[in-house]
Amino acid sequence: MNSAINFPAWLRADGRKGIRNVIVVAYLVECAHHVSRMIVNRADNIDVHLIGFPGCYPNQYAYEMMRAVCTHPNVGGALLISLGCESMNREKLLKDIHASGRPAELLVIQEAGGTKSTIKSGIEAVARLQAQAAQVERVPMYLHELIVGTICGGSDGTSGITANPAVGRCFDALVAADATCIFEETGELIGCETIMADRAITPELGVEIEACVAKAEHYYRVMGFGSFAPGNADGGLTTLEEKSMGAYSKSGSSPISGLIKPGDIPPAGGLYLLDVVPDGEPRFGFPNISDNAEIIELIACGSHVILFTTGRGSVVGSAISPVIKVCANPETYRRLAEDMDVNAGRILEGEATLDEVGEEILQNVIDVASGKRSVSEDLGHQEFILTYKTFEPIGPSCLPVRHIA
Amino acid sequence: MNKTTIAPLILLHPDDNILVCVRQIRAGDAIDIEQETIISPIDIGVGHKVARFALAAGDKVCRYGAPIGSMIETVAKGHHVHMHNMKSDYIPSHTRTRQTQYRSEE
Numbered sequence: 055m056n057s058a059i060n061f062p063a064w065l066r067a068d069g070r071k072g073i074r075n076v077i078v079v080a081y082l083v084e085c086a087h088h089v090s091r092m093i094v095n096r097a098d099n100i101d102v103h104l105i106g107f108p109g110c111y112p113n114q115y116a117y118e119m120m121r122a123v124c125t126h127p128n129v130g131g132a133l134l135i136s137l138g139c140e141s142m143n144r145e146k147l148l149k150d151i152h153a154s155g156r157p158a159e160l161l162v163i164q165e166a167g168g169t170k171s172t173i174k175s176g177i178e179a180v181a182r183l184q185a186q187a188a189q190v191e192r193v194p195m196y197l198h199e200l201i202v203g204t205i206c207g208g209s210d211g212t213s214g215i216t217a218n219p220a221v222g223r224c225f226d227a228l229v230a231a232d233a234t235c236i237f238e239e240t241g242e243l244i245g246c247e248t249i250m251a252d253r254a255i256t257p258e259l260g261v262e263i264e265a266c267v268a269k270a271e272h273y274y275r276v277m278g279f280g281s282f283a284p285g286n287a288d289g290g291l292t293t294l295e296e297k298s299m300g301a302y303s304k305s306g307s308s309p310i311s312g313l314i315k316p317g318d319i320p321p322a323g324g325l326y327l328l329d330v331v332p333d334g335e336p337r338f339g340f341p342n343i344s345d346n347a348e349i350i351e352l353i354a355c356g357s358h359v360i361l362f363t364t365g366r367g368s369v370v371g372s373a374i375s376p377v378i379k380v381c382a383n384p385e386t387y388r389r390l391a392e393d394m395d396v397n398a399g400r401i402l403e404g405e406a407t408l409d410e411v412g413e414e415i416l417q418n419v420i421d422v423a424s425g426k427r428s429v430s431e432d433l434g435h436q437e438f439i440l441t442y443k444t445f446e447p448i449g450p451s452c453l454p455v456r457h458i459a
Numbered sequence: 460m461n462k463t464t465i466a467p468l469i470l471l472h473p474d475d476n477i478l479v480c481v482r483q484i485r486a487g488d489a490i491d492i493e494q495e496t497i498i499s500p501i502d503i504g505v506g507h508k509v510a511r512f513a514l515a516a517g518d519k520v521c522r523y524g525a526p527i528g529s530m531i532e533t534v535a536k537g538h539h540v541h542m543h544n545m546k547s548d549y550i551p552s553h554t555r556t557r558q559t560q561y562r563s564e565e
Contacts, residue, residue, distance in 0.1 A: 275550060279550070280552065290506030292545055293527055293547035293552055296528060385505055
């Protein structure tokens with residue numbers, strides 16, 4: 055890979071580099087959602103995104119996630135909208151964002167005069183934040199500085215043959231260039247734990263990987279449902295382990311350098327597994343209620359770009375980081391071409407090889423990192439979901455020093 | 460390669476006992492499996508599986524060279540392998556109509 059490949063990035067005061075300069079408007083409880091949405095609607099700018107947390111009760115994970123996404127390298131400033139009586143620690147969040155060197159403002163609806171007054175103040179605040187974000191220095195960012203996450207959604211029987219292994223090829227090329235790649239959803243890796251553990255750079259990390267998949271299996275058993283949607287079966291998949299084997303191929307063939315949890319930033323280039331299943335006895339419901347909850351966790355780990363593979367045809371994007379859609383099924387591609395970036399279904403029709411599609415995905419990553427809007431981004435998809443979870447910090451074996459191996 | 464000459468079924472791994480459909484098969488289509496021509500009794504959609512050999516209840520179903528579940532009924536060579544005749548060895552799958560174990564109307 056050409057190590058000179060670079061793109062114009064925004065250099066944040068904390069030293070991180072972003073490929074977008076997004077202003078986030080964050081509601082800190084559902085009661086502030088409407089006001090926040092009105093501010094974003096009135097701003098009417100593709101780089102002003104609505105995010106938030108609906109709950110009124112305190113939750114450490116939710117706080118850490120909000121802090122992580124508001125200080126993401128793609129974020130140039132944050133406007134926090136509080137109702138006033140919710141538990142989210144708005145002063146600490148504002149302080150943490152300021153400490154990252156980003157401009158941030160806080161509006162409390164109960165103190166700002168109500169709905170109309172807060173919307174009016176919010177629109178003015180967004181304009182101030184945009185003006186400050188526009189002053190951020192642009193610097194070259196190299197491929198090895200990029201963090202790329204991957205997820206599959208609406209998988210079918212073609213996903214594991216075309217789009218997922220093609221993303222795996224792209225991941226292998228990125229890891230070879232010392233970029234950072236993250237794959238996730240341990241509940242969709244049930245059945246792959248042994249082969250996955252063999253790829254860990256230390257035996258101790260392998261043990262941690264097997265344990266986190268066992269945790270996922272226990273959690274989903276308690277929930278009563280595996281991570282398997284009706285559409286998966288319509289598309290030819292039959293079992294969780296069949297879906298898992300297909301999903302697993304997104305990780306490519308590089309050694310696994312570490313196991314992280316939502317909000318952990320990988321310490322160096324390499325391939326990482328993100329454990330998205332909560333720790334402790336199951337509570338608060340399903341680990342991730344839909345794909346976008348996982349995307350936000352990948353973004354909280356620093357992902358600048360997301361590679362989203364789909365067989366049945368998902369249309370979602372995300373707030374904060376662009377989502378590139380890789381369609382596995384040629385029939386789905388023909389039906390939903392307007393929502394797809396890459397047609398990996400060509401592999402099934404003999405029109406392209408896995409390696410060629412892998413290269414095409416990599417080129418899309420470079421183009422999107424260079425400023426080209428991904429299809430979902432251009433369509434205005436800015437989904438965001440954050441719900442309650444509980445996590446313990448990762449264990450000492452989860453991030454071995456890479457060069458020991 | 461020309462689109463029209465692509466075989467409708469592919470073998471992903473030499474150890475597999477199923478083939479994956481990569482081009483829509485219609486009921487009555489002749490399909491070649493392991494030196495034998497079989498008339499497909501039903502439509503098979505892209506992404507779905509058919510048996511490479513006759514399989515019995517309890518047989519592990521292999522795809523990508525790895526087990527992806529077990530047969531719960533016998534299936535003839537060339538016939539559909541799906542939720543009506545196989546199950547997970549981990550957590551049961553659900554569908555819109557059946558929230559536990561799915562039985563097809565076949």
